[in-house]
Amino acid sequence: MQGAFREHVDAFRRCGCEAMEVRTREELDEVAALAIPGGESTAITKLLRSFGLWEALLKRGAEDLPILATCAGVIVLARGIVGSDQVSLGLLDVAVRRNAYGRQVDSFETELKIEALGTEPVPAIFIRAPIIESVGPKVEVLATYREKAVLVRQGRILAATFHPELTADLRLHQYFLEMAEGKR
Numbered sequence: 001m002q003g004a005f006r007e008h009v010d011a012f013r014r015c016g017c018e019a020m021e022v023r024t025r026e027e028l029d030e031v032a033a034l035a036i037p038g039g040e041s042t043a044i045t046k047l048l049r050s051f052g053l054w055e056a057l058l059k060r061g062a063e064d065l066p067i068l069a070t071c072a073g074v075i076v077l078a079r080g081i082v083g084s085d086q087v088s089l090g091l092l093d094v095a096v097r098r099n100a101y102g103r104q105v106d107s108f109e110t111e112l113k114i115e116a117l118g119t120e121p122v123p124a125i126f127i128r129a130p131i132i133e134s135v136g137p138k139v140e141v142l143a144t145y146r147e148k149a150v151l152v153r154q155g156r157i158l159a160a161t162f163h164p165e166l167t168a169d170l171r172l173h174q175y176f177l178e179m180a181e182g183k184r
């Protein structure tokens, strides 16, 4: 809909996976897994609703569609957005706070230790990222930064508050694909 969708398509193709952009219900029906990119969550939400994808996503989400959400995508999926009445899909049991890293450090790059992805640190770019303030009992925290969850998994949903599609490191996309195939 909006944001870094081309970069996700590229990353999946580099993993050797077929990938397409999804903007209609028909296109959503065609895919076996979905990425909701970073960008602007209010814009993505508005577009999903006006393109008639909101209900379709709720339905496929309930049917266990594997979803990779990054940054704004996490906000779109979240159960709640702290201090805001912005609507969200509620498919991922986390509460997020938008733009929560403050002005000076609202964009930064760091390296994360993510055991699930191996021993090499994972480069992580945060751009006006949300903070995950709390997670529900079914949510597994796979990585933290300054004591806050930045990569979480709930069933077949994988959600990162950073942007794996903006680095050359494909491990997170690969992990997601294996997860979507039921290998993880």
Ligand SMILES: NC(=O)CC[C@H](N)C(=O)O
Residues within 6 Å of the ligand: 037, 038, 039, 040, 041, 042, 070, 071, 072, 073, 075, 098, 099, 127, 128, 129, 130
């Ligand atoms: N890089 C991003 O996706 C930023 C998210 C954006 N600040 C939002 O609140 O929607």
